[in-house]
Amino acid sequence: MRPLPRFRVHRPESLEEALELLATLEKAKPIAGGTDLIPLMREVEVDVKHLIDLSRIGELNFIKEEGDYIRIGATTTLSDLVESELIASKAPTLWEAAASMGSPQIRNRGTIGGNLCNASPAADLGPPLLALEAEAEIRSLDERRWIPIGEVFAGPKVNSLAEDEVLTSVRFKTPPQGAGSAFEKIGRRRAVTLALVNAAAYIELEDEICRVARLALGAVADRPLRMMEAEKRLMNKKLSEELIEEISALCSRLVRPIDDVRASAWYRRKMSRVLSRRALLKAWRRCMV
Numbered sequence: 001m002r003p004l005p006r007f008r009v010h011r012p013e014s015l016e017e018a019l020e021l022l023a024t025l026e027k028a029k030p031i032a033g034g035t036d037l038i039p040l041m042r043e044v045e046v047d048v049k050h051l052i053d054l055s056r057i058g059e060l061n062f063i064k065e066e067g068d069y070i071r072i073g074a075t076t077t078l079s080d081l082v083e084s085e086l087i088a089s090k091a092p093t094l095w096e097a098a099a100s101m102g103s104p105q106i107r108n109r110g111t112i113g114g115n116l117c118n119a120s121p122a123a124d125l126g127p128p129l130l131a132l133e134a135e136a137e138i139r140s141l142d143e144r145r146w147i148p149i150g151e152v153f154a155g156p157k158v159n160s161l162a163e164d165e166v167l168t169s170v171r172f173k174t175p176p177q178g179a180g181s182a183f184e185k186i187g188r189r190r191a192v193t194l195a196l197v198n199a200a201a202y203i204e205l206e207d208e209i210c211r212v213a214r215l216a217l218g219a220v221a222d223r224p225l226r227m228m229e230a231e232k233r234l235m236n237k238k239l240s241e242e243l244i245e246e247i248s249a250l251c252s253r254l255v256r257p258i259d260d261v262r263a264s265a266w267y268r269r270k271m272s273r274v275l276s277r278r279a280l281l282k283a284w285r286r287c288m289v
Helices: 015-024 037-042 078-083 085-090 092-099 104-109 112-117 125-129 228-234 241-253 265-287
Strands: 009-010 028-031 050-053 061-067 070-075 135-139 145-147 153-155 166-173 179-187 199-207 209-218
Touching: 009 092, 015 028, 015 050, 015 166, 028 037, 050 125, 061 085, 070 085, 078 092, 078 104, 078 112, 085 092, 092 125, 092 199, 092 265, 112 125, 112 166, 125 179, 125 199, 125 209, 179 265, 199 265, 209 228, 209 241, 209 265, 228 241, 241 265
Parallel strands: 009 050, 028 050
Antiparallel strands: 061 070, 070 166, 135 145, 135 166, 179 199, 199 209
16 A cells, blocks of 8 residues: 655644644645545645644534524534434435445544535535535635535536635525435445435425425536536426426436446436436425325
């Protein structure tokens, strides 16, 4: 195994201290669980001289309701998401995605902020947060801003944050009673595997009519994608299995997959249809529970 390059670890006790270190040190990167960053460093895919450990900063680790929103701190682990009754009851699409990721050991270390900032096109938390219309809170010493979660992804393994910025939390509006959401994923194994394709759906009904529909897929383009055209065709219609089948077929034409060592573009296009249908059907049924 290739050894890690030399680096120095800093363990700030506050967000302000962490942001100051990022602003003043050269080749500095924030780290929480390290499940994505450490392998990249070992393979010399990133040049890091200073690691800013965020794990001691309590203000970044939380899951809570805040007014009309559910807000989650960036160092919240995947295990924290899985153990949260709030996430399980209000955002099952996010709960299912977190539960599908890695082994228990990885879920105990991996964080929501790390999964997003790694910016993998196959990031399992990307589609659920897109379907929930989540926003990311971005902080630097001089600025705090909220951006749509999709804008965190700038390209394969490239995020949009400046070198002195940190993703500090995500938030989405608390789904109303009767809303339904779901996550589906296919990989090369049943568990502990990267997604070949993943999909998340969110639906709100009013008198059996679809008033809100959101659908997102991952591992089918250079970043997770909202299926905007498909969503429009669901709006203000009475849902049926036939309509969902039609929309799922459309999704297979909207995606932009590539061939790689894990799957062919042809296979990903076929699975986009299958997983879109499964996610939409499950979300729809949950609306009626």
